[in-house]
Amino acid sequence: MSPSAVLHRQLHQAPTLALSGEGSYITLEDGRRILDATGGAAVSCLGHSNAEVRQAMIDQINQLSYCHTAYFSTKPFEELASLLIESTGEKMSKVYIVSSGSEAMEAAMKLSRQFYLEKANPEPQRTKFIARKQSYHGITIGSLSMGGHKFRRELFEPILLPNVSHVSPCNPYRNRKDGESNEEYIARLADELDAEFQRLGPETVCAFVAEPVVGAAMGCVPSVPGYFKAMKAICEKYGALFILDEVMSGMGRCGTLHAWEQEDVVPDMQTIGKGLGGGYAPIAGLLIGDKVIKTLEESTGSFRHGHTYQGHPVSCAAALAVQRVIQEENLVENVRAMGVLFEEELRKRLSDHPHVGDIRGKGLFWGIELVRDKTTKEPFDPNLQLAFKIQDKGLEAKYSISLYCGQGTADGIAGDHILLAPPYNTTREEIVRIVEVLQAVLEDVFGELKV
Numbered sequence: 001m002s003p004s005a006v007l008h009r010q011l012h013q014a015p016t017l018a019l020s021g022e023g024s025y026i027t028l029e030d031g032r033r034i035l036d037a038t039g040g041a042a043v044s045c046l047g048h049s050n051a052e053v054r055q056a057m058i059d060q061i062n063q064l065s066y067c068h069t070a071y072f073s074t075k076p077f078e079e080l081a082s083l084l085i086e087s088t089g090e091k092m093s094k095v096y097i098v099s100s101g102s103e104a105m106e107a108a109m110k111l112s113r114q115f116y117l118e119k120a121n122p123e124p125q126r127t128k129f130i131a132r133k134q135s136y137h138g139i140t141i142g143s144l145s146m147g148g149h150k151f152r153r154e155l156f157e158p159i160l161l162p163n164v165s166h167v168s169p170c171n172p173y174r175n176r177k178d179g180e181s182n183e184e185y186i187a188r189l190a191d192e193l194d195a196e197f198q199r200l201g202p203e204t205v206c207a208f209v210a211e212p213v214v215g216a217a218m219g220c221v222p223s224v225p226g227y228f229k230a231m232k233a234i235c236e237k238y239g240a241l242f243i244l245d246e247v248m249s250g251m252g253r254c255g256t257l258h259a260w261e262q263e264d265v266v267p268d269m270q271t272i273g274k275g276l277g278g279g280y281a282p283i284a285g286l287l288i289g290d291k292v293i294k295t296l297e298e299s300t301g302s303f304r305h306g307h308t309y310q311g312h313p314v315s316c317a318a319a320l321a322v323q324r325v326i327q328e329e330n331l332v333e334n335v336r337a338m339g340v341l342f343e344e345e346l347r348k349r350l351s352d353h354p355h356v357g358d359i360r361g362k363g364l365f366w367g368i369e370l371v372r373d374k375t376t377k378e379p380f381d382p383n384l385q386l387a388f389k390i391q392d393k394g395l396e397a398k399y400s401i402s403l404y405c406g407q408g409t410a411d412g413i414a415g416d417h418i419l420l421a422p423p424y425n426t427t428r429e430e431i432v433r434i435v436e437v438l439q440a441v442l443e444d445v446f447g448e449l450k451v
């Protein structure tokens with residue numbers, strides 16, 4: 001029996017040991033090489049074992065492995081913050097670095113609250129948040145309260161925050177009406193958000209929070225063009241903050257460094273995570289715009305918050321090296337080019353599959369939604385655990401591919417899905433191989449199920 005506790009796995013299951021990684025492959029204890037088609041959970045943006053990143057981390061450990069940011073800043077933190085601010089075209093003005101996406105979301109929530117307390121005309125009645133039914137924002141109490149991930153929420157409902165409510169996501173496959181144009185669809189979703197502000201009392205809402213492309217909750221769901229602009233306009237109408245959670249979809253994953261660049265909006269704050277450090281160290285961040293920062297500067301001058309490991313120098317050195325490699329090797333451009341091929345291959349091989357309901361995504365962030373009936377879009381019985389069967393099948397020796405599979409988790413919207421997120425420096429050969437192997441895995445799983 002293993003003493004390690006990966007608590008969301010069966011406790012009695014022996015863990016599979018991963019011994020090493022190189023590029024897009026992870027080597028297991030039994031010698032098998034697994035094609036990492038998902039980078040864990042859209043994390044490994046440079047693949048595994050990048051020499052420049054490894055060296056930067058070693059150099060930083062040799063120089064200064066830790067100091068508390070309450071007393072000192074460090075070179076890698078300052079350089080990373082400058083790089084990130086520059087990457088937004090100075091549209092964000094400060095960077096707060098933490099160790100996980102959940103911590104970044106918690107910080108965004110608390111900073112929103114503090115912002116309204118410290119305004120020249122304070123608004124202490126602003127205590128509420130509006131998020132979306134189909135979303136995942138993290139696992140801690142605050143961030144879990146923001147998300148609409150039903151399965152992860154349900155045991156903890158009684159201890160989640162009562163001041164978060166949820167509106168419909170923008171998911172054209174699932175909730176656009178027949179014959180509805182983009183404009184009509186956006187107007188309907190905007191009306192719903194407006195009505196939610198009205199229901200809560202618009203003067204009581206701190207912020208609206210959304211993922212530019214929904215990740216873990218439903219397998220890469222981009223919004224229709226113009227959606228975020230309409231949502232931001234409603235936030236502005238009611239003086240609430242507009243926050244984007246780019247933990248999964250940001251830092252190049254969708255083909256621009258920040259996903260909002262494609263939406264013609266700038267958020268008041270944005271969280272970033274996975275592609276920031278590429279998995280080389282635990283790191284995530286909150287980028288904060290001028291509106292919030294100026295208010296704090298003119299008031300108490302500090303954020304009443306803090307973690308022991310915030311701005312960790314080794315994590316910052318790793319992320320800085322990851323971002324420099326992305327810049328030097330023009331990898332966001334490669335994300336766009338390989339993304340085009342990825343979409344072509346997925347559509348070519350899987351569109352006609354009787355159980356592939358939807359193929360959607362951006363850049364190197366693609367999702368496939370599986371349905372029992374393509375016409376009615378009826379999902380499979382969740383008890384069938386289809387998504388997890390696909391994930392496990394992929395890991396069998398004859399396929400040796402790592403796929404991120406999940407079950408639909410938002411109110412009224414169910415569905416098994418597969419999320420694909422290869423590294424930004426992936427090759428044409430790897431893209432073709434991922435789709436070929438995935439096709440074979442699906443044939444095998446559906447063959448066994450005889451559906």
Ligand code: PMP
Pocket residue numbers: 041099100101102103105136137138139211215216245246247248249273284
């Ligand atoms: N936000 C989003 C959009 C995410 O995808 C995730 C993680 N899947 C988180 C927040 C939470 O990040 P972490 O697991 O690092 O706490």
